[in-house]
Amino acid sequence: MANFSTQWLKVSEPSPHVFHVELSRGPVNAFSSEYWREYGRLFETLADAHGAGTDIRAVVISSSFPKIFTAGLDLTSASDLGESAADTSQDGARASLSIRKVLLEFQHAVNAPERCPFPVIVALHGPVVGLGVDLLAACDIRYAASTASFSIKEVDIGLAPDVGTLAHLPKITGNLSLVRELAYTARFFSAAEAEKLGLVSRIVEGGRDAVVAAALDLAKVIASKSPVAVAGTKHLITHSRDHNVPENLAYTGAWNAAALMTNVRMDDRSRRVIIAG
Template sequence: MAESTPYNHFSGTFVKVSSPTPYVALVELSRAPVNAFHEPFWVEMGKIFDKLGEEPTVRAVVLASAIPKLFSAGIDFSALSLGVHLCHRALPAPRRRCAHGVAYGLSIDILSACDIRYAAENARFSIKEVDVGLAADIGTLARVPKVTGNASFVNELALTGRDFSAAEALQCGLVSKVVPGSRDEVVAAALATATLIASKSPVAARGTKRVLLHARDHSVEENLHYVAVWNSAMLQTQDLMDSIKAARTKSKAKFAPLAAKL
């Protein structure tokens, strides 16, 4: 962990924020003993992600658990009356998310909202809501079928509530990498990828994310039109010139904060 942590002022009671590498925020869930979500936890996490989203120097976010043996046990049973609209509002969309140990129920909602997902080899998952008399309602049933492209597998998991392993999560496409080891190893792998993403043009990274999300929900023809319009505007930014100059001089491009361009 780097000595300089310019994002630690975003930390709260249940969510810790640091900056282990330039332009990367590490967000760690830290409500002992099992990171169970109740209303103050949700509200705090939502506010922190709102603030990180407004911080021009943040180019990638890694979401992990500060508790070594698990990511989250899901929702706090004493908070089952927590409004669904509040959960949707607080649900983050970081670029990276790493799971280790137990990741149940609400964890899958958070997992499915992330752009890139890694799991430690010891991770265990479950769409657990069916066991408490609920349908998963914070994104799992909307996102996971699209993420995996395997309706039969998702139906089985959602209707049985059974545990499934990191290997199964990889096989079905819920995660893109299984990292040998546990929390420290998967967080290190996630941070390495986030650092690589953060070294790229912020304009290109934002555009790529926006176009991919549009492609998920629209036809190929609609998406081609969308990206043409998007890039026609983005070609006017300084990032393109900086990238071309770096390529010609065989040097590493340095990009200004996104807010200075858009």
């Protein structure tokens, strides 16, 4: 396996075609500007490696620390970033454009897993604060340990969540009233409430080790399927989020018409479709 690990992101291949990305910036995985850029670059690197022939079929994200997933944004780094982006030698409009450029880069980095051609599963435990909610919202599947707790924390530091939470959560959960409550109050909510909301699809009893094991087991199941079919399914599900039913049916038909040109054969003994290669 190529060495994809970086300063704060440990990457391993615990089973064939399944990659594990561990967030490892001590002590609490607070995201500095260097860290979120590193995170975005890693997923772009994995996507590029996949396109170049590395057989990546599923990725699991977790924290390497036993008691916390992430404390969110590193506020010291964020303050420094704001000061550097808002060049006082510029007028207000130009300074605003400078800040906007950085924010767009930030959004692009945190949402990189959504653009990957393989499923990304996130295994959550302990506190998942602020930017952690933005991060999980960009993943395909979300598992939570029973120890997990969540907070959309940005209003407590005078910000609106602008990296993905407000764009994703109303569509993920379908409960705009509760999303508003959580975003307006920044209160912590439990794994059970997150499951009820639809933010996570499974609660695993225990802590970090238990939820990571469950996520890796799921990744192995996904990796056993046709990678072409899984990649196509991810693309079509993502497309469906922002289009109506007739548009999605037309797009899916065009997609599958091309996909069926691939080298497919029917195994008469098991009646299973096998994607050659």
